[in-house]
Amino acid sequence: MSAIKNLMTKFDVKISIAIVGLVNSGKTEFVKRILQSDESIGASVSNTTEFELQTLDNFSLLTWDLGEHIPQKKALWKRSILGANALLFFIDSTNRDSFQQNKKLIKDLVELNFPIRILVLGSKSDLPNSASVGELMTGLDLMELDKTKCDVDLYKFSSKTGEGLYAIEEWLNRILFKRRERVINYNKIAACITLCEESGEINEAVLTDTPNLTLLATLRELRRKVTIFSRTMRVHGSGEEVIEIANFKIPIVKEHRHIVAIVVGPHDSVPRAMEISRNVLKIIAPYCDKSINLVKIIRDLYPLDVTY
Structure with missing residues (x-):
């Protein structure tokens, strides 16, 4: 189960998220990435606008394909968006020719529907011609909108590599449940695995x-998972994923030709574990073909996260 899907379904409240673009x-x-399913319940609204609903327990995703204008007069739009x-x-984010049209749609969306907050997501961040966050902010005039109309947040993400998905989870966690992930709390790092794609x-x-049998079995399975992740992400310069094995959360992070997987407890902060992974990557990158003391590196960098 994806982290966003898990977040939405673990609370006993009805949640609906409107996805437009x-x-x-x-x-x-x-949607497929976070629901991990190709199944959907779709309803055609018109020749130019399509509405799609996907539900899971108390969690609903409402997706609209937009045309040149916001379908403000449609009753279904009002019910689903408002x-x-x-x-x-x-x-x-790779289609710069569409920025002007998107700028108008976002402006109209805000002025017609008065949302308190909107999250703008630049997709396809894994592609080399993807616009930067700065380009998106400028091209869509989001700074002015944020100052005068409503709170606007902007993230880039990739459904292929998973990059940015956990920043989106944090945003949803904060906005929907009025709470922040305990990113300043220390994790309980049980183990770590690194892979150098150049040397294998x-x-x-x-x-x-005192490693128990569950942890040792988890590490055996994790070696296999990391190898699969490496093959899947070989054409991408970076990527991230979070998996669960036994009773452990395991963020897997790739930068360039190096992969780090950190094994943490079930209630630990995924964003913090990813931050640790990235910092470990920076240190080990120059030593891909050399022996390194991974235990010492992690204990020296994050002594309070090693509490076992």
Whole structure:
């Protein structure tokens, strides 16, 4: 189960998220990624606008393909957008020719529907011609909108590599449940695995003095998962994913040709574990073909996160 899907379904409240944007802006890929399903319940609204509903328990995703104008007069639009708990606007970050149209749609969306907050998502961040956050902010005039109309947040993400999905989870966690992930709390790092794609070498570090059978079995399975992740992400310069094995959360992060997987407890902060992974990557990158003391690196960098 994806982290966003898990977040939405673990609370005993009804949650609806409105997802809007032009055709081919990355909405469908995002929905499939977080629901991990190709199944959907779709309803055609008109020849130019399509509404799609996907539900799971108390969690609903409402997706609209936009045309040249906001379908403000449609009753279904009003019910789905005005009644949603969160509003996400998707933009293909590689299609700069669409920025002007998207700028107008976002402005109209805000002026017609008066949302308190909107999250703008630049998709396809894994592609080399993807616009930067600065380009998106300028091209869509989001700074002015944020100052005068409503709170606007902007993230880039990739449904292929998983990059940015956990920043989106944090945003939803904060907006929907009025709470922040405890990112300043220390994690309980049980183990770490690194892989250098150039040499194929896998390093393993156990951070607890008394590893149990569950942890050892988890590490055996994790070696296999990291190898699969490496093959899947080989064409991408970066990527991230969070998996669960036994009773452990395991963020897997790739930068360039290096991969780090950190094994933490079930209630630990995923964003913090990813931050740790990225910092470990920076240190080990120059030593891909050399022996490193992974245990010492992690204990020296994050002594309070190694509490076993």
